[in-house]
């Protein structure tokens with residue numbers, strides 16, 4: 268049973284990492300393009316990724332706790348508490364930042380289409396300094412979680 272639960276945990280981790288790879292690709296392409304159609308395509312990819320990533324994270328969290336329990340780890344071990352907190356933050360921060368910013372950029376699509384170009388406001392929303400800052404924070408958080416999972420330092 269422990270093997271199955273760990274497998275499911277890693278399955279959702281893989282879904283999460285695959286999704287984050289696609290999101291990073293889309294984010295880089297959004298930064299580089301001046302073409303409205305391309306911008307729209309990568310916005311759509313980001314919105315799909317934005318729906319899949321929390322599924323991966325929640326699945327990883329649920330099966331992570333179940334696997335930890337079944338394996339016999341102390342559920343209040345430091346590395347697990349770090350994982351609960353970091354996973355919670357990883358769930359909440361994008362919902363309060365990337366999600367509303369993406370939705371705002373999406374609402375401007377009609378105006379962008381009528382003007383036939385990517386609006387400055389859309390570029391700023393999706394590639395501006397604050398977007399980049401949250402991206403860096405989220406990548407750091409991911410590396411922290413992976414480190415804690417593999418090395419269980421506390």
Ligand code: HEM
Nearest residue numbers: 276280327328331332334335347350351354412413416417
């Ligand atoms: C509430 C959140 C989480 C809990 C309770 C949890 C729990 C666990 C447990 C019990 C294991 C098995 C450890 C072992 O047998 O040595 C594990 C392994 C692993 N977890 Fe998590 N996890 C959580 C979130 C995550 C997240 C979000 C990621 C990825 C970003 C992740 C990535 C991994 C990886 C890569 C392993 C394999 C580590 C290894 O075998 O060295 N976990 N996790």
